[in-house]
Amino acid sequence: MDSFIEQAGLGDILAKVRAEERLSLEDGKRLFECPNILAVGYLANIVRERKNGNKAYFIYNQHINYSNVCTNLCKFCAFGKEKGHKQAYEMSIEDIKQKVRERLDEPITEIHMVGGIHPDLPYSYYLDALRGIKEVRPDVHIQAFTCVEIQHLADLAGKSVGDTLEELKEAGLGSIPGGGAEVFSPRIREITCERKLDGEGWLRVTKTAHRHGLNTNATLLYGHIETIQERLEHLDALRTTQDETGGFLAYIPLAFHPKNTAMSEHSRTTGIDDLKNIAVARLMLDNFPHIKAYWVMIGPKLAQVALSFGADDMDGTVKEEIITHMAGGESEQALGHKTLIKLIQEAGREPVERDTLYNVLETF
Amino acid sequence: MQEIIDRVVSGDRITGEEFLCLDKEADLYQLGFMADAIRKRLHPESVVTYVVDRNINYTDICISACKFCAFFKAPEDPQGSMLTREELLNKIRETQELGGTQILLQGGLHPDKPLEFYEDMLRFMKETGIHVHGFSPPEICHFAALSGQSTKDVLKRLMAAGLDSMPGGGAEILNDRVRNMLAPRKCSADHWIAVMEEAHGLGMRTTATMMFGHVETMEERLEHLQRLRDLQDRTGGFTAFIPWPFQPDNTALAAATPIEKTSGFSYLRMLALSRIFLDNFDNIQASWVTQGPKIAQVSLFFGANDFGSTMIEENVVAAAGVHFRLSEQEIKHLVTDAGFEPRQRLMDYSPAS
Numbered sequence: 001m002d003s004f005i006e007q008a009g010l011g012d013i014l015a016k017v018r019a020e021e022r023l024s025l026e027d028g029k030r031l032f033e034c035p036n037i038l039a040v041g042y043l044a045n046i047v048r049e050r051k052n053g054n055k056a057y058f059i060y061n062q063h064i065n066y067s068n069v070c071t072n073l074c075k076f077c078a079f080g081k082e083k084g085h086k087q088a089y090e091m092s093i094e095d096i097k098q099k100v101r102e103r104l105d106e107p108i109t110e111i112h113m114v115g116g117i118h119p120d121l122p123y124s125y126y127l128d129a130l131r132g133i134k135e136v137r138p139d140v141h142i143q144a145f146t147c148v149e150i151q152h153l154a155d156l157a158g159k160s161v162g163d164t165l166e167e168l169k170e171a172g173l174g175s176i177p178g179g180g181a182e183v184f185s186p187r188i189r190e191i192t193c194e195r196k197l198d199g200e201g202w203l204r205v206t207k208t209a210h211r212h213g214l215n216t217n218a219t220l221l222y223g224h225i226e227t228i229q230e231r232l233e234h235l236d237a238l239r240t241t242q243d244e245t246g247g248f249l250a251y252i253p254l255a256f257h258p259k260n261t262a263m264s265e266h267s268r269t270t271g272i273d274d275l276k277n278i279a280v281a282r283l284m285l286d287n288f289p290h291i292k293a294y295w296v297m298i299g300p301k302l303a304q305v306a307l308s309f310g311a312d313d314m315d316g317t318v319k320e321e322i323i324t325h326m327a328g329g330e331s332e333q334a335l336g337h338k339t340l341i342k343l344i345q346e347a348g349r350e351p352v353e354r355d356t357l358y359n360v361l362e363t364f
Numbered sequence: 365m366q367e368i369i370d371r372v373v374s375g376d377r378i379t380g381e382e383f384l385c386l387d388k389e390a391d392l393y394q395l396g397f398m399a400d401a402i403r404k405r406l407h408p409e410s411v412v413t414y415v416v417d418r419n420i421n422y423t424d425i426c427i428s429a430c431k432f433c434a435f436f437k438a439p440e441d442p443q444g445s446m447l448t449r450e451e452l453l454n455k456i457r458e459t460q461e462l463g464g465t466q467i468l469l470q471g472g473l474h475p476d477k478p479l480e481f482y483e484d485m486l487r488f489m490k491e492t493g494i495h496v497h498g499f500s501p502p503e504i505c506h507f508a509a510l511s512g513q514s515t516k517d518v519l520k521r522l523m524a525a526g527l528d529s530m531p532g533g534g535a536e537i538l539n540d541r542v543r544n545m546l547a548p549r550k551c552s553a554d555h556w557i558a559v560m561e562e563a564h565g566l567g568m569r570t571t572a573t574m575m576f577g578h579v580e581t582m583e584e585r586l587e588h589l590q591r592l593r594d595l596q597d598r599t600g601g602f603t604a605f606i607p608w609p610f611q612p613d614n615t616a617l618a619a620a621t622p623i624e625k626t627s628g629f630s631y632l633r634m635l636a637l638s639r640i641f642l643d644n645f646d647n648i649q650a651s652w653v654t655q656g657p658k659i660a661q662v663s664l665f666f667g668a669n670d671f672g673s674t675m676i677e678e679n680v681v682a683a684a685g686v687h688f689r690l691s692e693q694e695i696k697h698l699v700t701d702a703g704f705e706p707r708q709r710l711m712d713y714s715p716a717s
Contacts, residue, residue: 001369004397035703038396038665045393267694270701271658301628302658308392308629339624347629348391 008039017043023283028232031280037272044279044310051289052312056349058340061110061316064099066091066129070116074193076224078260078327080116093132100136110356113144114179123156130172141174141356147205148180148197161208175356176209178217178252184237185230203241210247215357218248222277223256223269235284242287249358250290250313253277255297259328274298275309282310290358296324300335304343314340365389372398375405377643380586387582387637399636399667406646407669412699413709416464416692418676420455422447423472430547432578434614434683439475449488456492459676465710468531469498479511479518483525490526497711500533501559505551516562523566529711530563532572537580538588545579546617557595564601569712572602576634577609577626578617589641596644603713604647604670607638608654613685628659632666639667647713653681656688661698671695
């Protein structure tokens with residue numbers, strides 16, 4: 001098989017991968033630019049199997065988007081709405097609790113809750129939301145509020161990020177999702193999300209969370225105006241941070257969905273680009289334990305194939321996903337437990353139901 | 365395994381036994397690299413072709429009642445319909461205005477239209493100058509049975525009336541155990557092959573298909589591929605092979621037995637295995653209609669060198685609950701993004717312009 005990799009011009013990178021040497025940004029550029037997705041995937045699969053063997057993880061989770069009201073109004077987002085917009089909504093604490101109550105008969109282990117940067121919900125709302133969820137479902141792990149929201153909550157509270165995180169933890173926060181990272185490049189943020197917390201700020205909040213014992217995830221929003229160099233600098237910043245703290249659980253490349261956004265002139269990402277973002281990330285992020293193929297964004301078929309291109313996690317059953325679907329996401333809103341297990345098995349992997357922190361709950 | 369890989373890459377033919385061995389033991393990468401090496405050998409110029417056409421189903425009335433089909437209406441069903449000449453003409457005109465070069469024309473096995481009806485339809489269509497890629501072996505067998513003529517004579521008459529080429533539909537799985545279970549009223553595997561052989565003998569080019577992922581075994585898939593490869597050795601008349609997975613929604617088959625939709629992973633494996641086994645087929649088509657644009661694009665690295673058709677209209681897969689749509693521009697974008705040059709082609713794979 002090595003001859004195929006050499007023919008694709010990646011023989012030296014294969015040697016580095018085998019020797020577990022860290023890849024340079026230049027290596028990353030060659031991987032992104034390599035026209036042979038099989039060769040890139042093959043290399044990523046070596047790392048994937050080294051780190052996670054034949055396991056493919058999934059989680060039984062529930063998504064709650066407490067409000068779409070947002071002052072940031074990023075150009076790539078179809079979800080955020082100005083306050084007063086006819087599609088704007090915000091859930092009361094009781095609404096949130098009701099959402100949790102409705103699915104108490106399901107074996108959900110994680111609630112994933114994010115929203116926008118709301119102009120006037122008070123700090124107490126967020127604490128009450130966490131407490132409310134825990135009241136209805138005490139055992140559930142709450143993964144909530146991106147680093148962008150955390151910074152906003154700290155500003156609302158008039159406290160340090162660290163103190164704010166401690167209070168959120170006390171109220172029930174278990175970990176932090178990877179959203180809001182977008183692309184760290186100041187050029188991209190200036191064009192697409194100038195009002196959002198900047199890349200340095202995002203990383204600062206992340207490191208603080210890690211120091212306070214909260215694990216987090218990381219993302220990259222790809223497939224719009226970012227360059228390969230900008231993708232790689234983003235990955236490099238994540239890798240450096242992980243070297244410092246070790247607090248990241250998973251990296252999740254997020255495919256840009258243009259429909260209904262202010263950037264709708266862009267094409268949707270292609271299958272090759274989706275696989276490449278997973279594979280190159282697996283190769284570059286040598287210190288990340290997990291790479292997730294988020295099926296809501298790339299579709300269950302490609303997410304399944306991605307299990308051979310570096311990904312070891314398919315996320316979860318996910319119901320009522322709104323953010324991607326408002327931007328024209330066409331995948332199903334929920335995949336049954338059984339369907340996920342079958343997809344994983346058909347791909348020759350071992351399905352493992354995990355909790356948020358990747359503890360094994362059940363293997364199939 | 366390495367020995368089989370080396371032989372495949374150097375251009376050797378594999379046996380049925382080796383095919384089954386690859387199915388059991390080769391991983392996704394081994395299959396992909398082999399299929400990709402074959403594609404590169406057959407198509408070193410890094411071009412991916414596509415055709416601009418439209419599927420026209422002249423009727424959905426069908427006596428065959430195949431259990432995997434969500435499109436047909438039984439003859440007694442009042443909802444069954446037949447296209448009028450005006451509808452047909454409008455569809456052709458629209459196709460031509462969009463740069464389309466051909467019509468893929470298929471029924472329904474209508475219970476009582478005489479052969480003259482189809483001859484008239486072809487003559488009428490050919491007045492527009494469009495290429496008619498029409499019917500399929502089950503239709504030819506059906507026309508022969510209704511008219512009391514041989515399939516060869518039916519083919520001759522249809523060709524004389526303007527039939528240019530024939531799609532490989534109705535092959536399903538070329539094994540009579542499977543056909544008896546799913547499509548007992550459709551022509552047998554032997555008849556399918558015989559009609560294709562006659563068509564090739566008369567100088568007509570055709571394609572070949574396979575619908576997999578229902579009740580068939582891997583050995584039966586192999587039998588299907590073996591029969592195609594043998595016929596291609598005898599005639600060389602097939603232009604392309606097009607495998608696609610059974611789409612279960614709204615079908616009698618899925619209602620009777622729960623059948624999971626073939627996954628993207630399994631599709632890519634089967635595509636690659638087909639590319640490896642069918643060494644005498646020049647072209648393998650990706651099925652974006654069933655797989656969607658993402659997997660179809662990835663399949664260009666698993667043996668496919670053709671993106672199929674723009675399908676300005678498609679009814680049969682849509683009836684089974686799958687609604688992917690792609691414009692010519694999107695197809696070009698996907699092909700270019702995968703590192704290939706997109707090129708519009710005709711039915712015989714020659715360039716469109």
